[in-house]
Amino acid sequence: MIKFKSVYLKRKSKEIFSGLDFFVQKNEKVLIQGKSGIGKTTLFKVLLGFETIDKGKVSFNDLDIVKEHIKNIRRQIFYLSQDIDLRNERVNLFLDEVLEQNDLKNQDKTHLMDLLNFLDLSSKILNQTVTELSGGERQRIGLLICFLLDRPVWLLDEPTSALDDIMKKKIADYVMDQEKTIVLISHDDVWKENNAVKIERWV
Amino acid sequence: MGAQDLSFLSLTSLILFLIPVFFINRRLTLTINKTMITSIIRMCVQLGFVGIYLKYLFKFNSPVLNTIYLLIMISIACQSIIRSSNLKVKLFFIPVFFSLLIPFTIILFFFNGIVVKIDNLFEAKYMIPIGGMLLGNCLRSIIICLNSFYSGIQKDEKVYLYSISLFNNHIQALKPYFTQSFLAAITPIIASMATIGLVSLPGMMTGQILGGSMPTVAIKYQIAIMLSIFYTEYFSTILSILFSLKVGFNELDVLNHDIFIIK
Numbered sequence: 001m002i003k004f005k006s007v008y009l010k011r012k013s014k015e016i017f018s019g020l021d022f023f024v025q026k027n028e029k030v031l032i033q034g035k036s037g038i039g040k041t042t043l044f045k046v047l048l049g050f051e052t053i054d055k056g057k058v059s060f061n062d063l064d065i066v067k068e069h070i071k072n073i074r075r076q077i078f079y080l081s082q083d084i085d086l087r088n089e090r091v092n093l094f095l096d097e098v099l100e101q102n103d104l105k106n107q108d109k110t111h112l113m114d115l116l117n118f119l120d121l122s123s124k125i126l127n128q129t130v131t132e133l134s135g136g137e138r139q140r141i142g143l144l145i146c147f148l149l150d151r152p153v154w155l156l157d158e159p160t161s162a163l164d165d166i167m168k169k170k171i172a173d174y175v176m177d178q179e180k181t182i183v184l185i186s187h188d189d190v191w192k193e194n195n196a197v198k199i200e201r202w203v
Numbered sequence: 204m205g206a207q208d209l210s211f212l213s214l215t216s217l218i219l220f221l222i223p224v225f226f227i228n229r230r231l232t233l234t235i236n237k238t239m240i241t242s243i244i245r246m247c248v249q250l251g252f253v254g255i256y257l258k259y260l261f262k263f264n265s266p267v268l269n270t271i272y273l274l275i276m277i278s279i280a281c282q283s284i285i286r287s288s289n290l291k292v293k294l295f296f297i298p299v300f301f302s303l304l305i306p307f308t309i310i311l312f313f314f315n316g317i318v319v320k321i322d323n324l325f326e327a328k329y330m331i332p333i334g335g336m337l338l339g340n341c342l343r344s345i346i347i348c349l350n351s352f353y354s355g356i357q358k359d360e361k362v363y364l365y366s367i368s369l370f371n372n373h374i375q376a377l378k379p380y381f382t383q384s385f386l387a388a389i390t391p392i393i394a395s396m397a398t399i400g401l402v403s404l405p406g407m408m409t410g411q412i413l414g415g416s417m418p419t420v421a422i423k424y425q426i427a428i429m430l431s432i433f434y435t436e437y438f439s440t441i442l443s444i445l446f447s448l449k450v451g452f453n454e455l456d457v458l459n460h461d462i463f464i465i466k
Binding site for chain 2: 045048049050052065066067070071074075077078079081083084085086087088097098101102145149
């Protein structure tokens with residue numbers, strides 16, 4: 001599903017990838033570990049077309065990351081960025097916009113309420129603006145969007161860093177139980193402990 | 204009938220007031236004396252030249268010559284807009300040029316042909332000063348718009364990219380930046396239409412009255428010109444963003460970082 005073949009990428013004279021090979025099969029769950037600055041996040045950005053590589057080959061579902069395919073590719077990937085860079089708006093307006101753009105406007109509202117419940121968020125949060133949220137709340141709103149959109153591939157960058165231990169465990173179990181292709185970056189042990197996960201250590 | 208001519212001496216007498224200005228600048232340690240003097244000299248020299256070639260343009264009154272003159276004006280405006288927006292002239296010249304040219308031409312000919320009903324649409328007496336007014340006003344609004352649009356996205360790039368990934372639609376992701384910069388660009392002219400006559404008597408009207416026109420005629424012209432300025436600003440500002448998207452972003456909708464002038 002995801003293929004990186006001898007990929008080279010240099011940013012500001014710093015080698016980020018020098019001959020990276022990385023493959024993910026359909027419905028596989030991969031946890032990437034390694035110290036910061038090693039290019040874990042860049043991997044996600046390349047897949048989404050936000051960064052371009054210097055040399056090598058990257059493909060998603062056998063599609064190259066080029067203009068002709070980028071809409072198709074982005075439609076299938078849910079990306080949770082490390083800082084959950086949501087536009088500053090009222091949460092419910094933002095959610096409406098996201099759902100509308102993804103043709104999910106008529107989605108059942110009870111699904112949303114169930115997910116809020118699951119994520120231990122009160123429905124009052126919907127009337128707050130994004131900047132008013134705490135780190136943990138933002139992270140859970142990000143995950144909420146992930147579950148609502150239900151795209152086939154999830155790229156999760158530190159999805160549980162701001163959550164408490166019980167929530168971490170709950171999320172990890174839930175995520176790993178999905179029939180999805182999932183690549184995640186995390187320093188949290190809960191992910192490692194899960195049997196479904198394949199660990200890639202980058203040095 | 205016409206305004207009383209100003210003698211050279213009486214014009215230079217206005218320099219008198221620079222003495223207290225210099226004095227205050229020094230006292231307040233404002234280091235703007237040099238820039239101030241350069242600006243004043245530039246204004247005098249530029250207007251002096253305009254005076255000379257306008258005299259000839261009016262004398263020949265040739266459509267071709269007038270058109271060339273306006274195209275040169277647009278090119279200069281274009282360069283000045285792009286530079287002031289901290290963007291690269293080489294990349295933005297063509298998009299900005301056409302975003303000025305299209306609304307400008309339509310409004311100018313509409314003004315001359317349908318509003319004023321002059322026989323010769325290229326009549327220098329109308330085409331050049333009106334054209335100059337339309338252009339001069341567009342400068343500010345396009346600069347505000349381009350500058351705040353591109354620098355806004357640059358500052359907020361993570362959020363912009365994240366919006367693309369969620370919406371899978373870069374127009375939707377660009378919308379808030381566009382709305383914000385367009386409003387900032389267009390608000391001043393709307394505000395000035397609301398206060399005109401109460402707070403300020405516009406330059407064109409003053410000039411016309413001094414030139415011997417009836418105030419009622421001057422006012423009608425002023426209304427016509429204000430509306431024309433507003434439409435030109437409105438459309439050229441929108442077009443400047445639309446036309447420049449192709450250079451501003453790469454094929455995968457990511458902001459092109461090479462567009463900025465590095466200071």
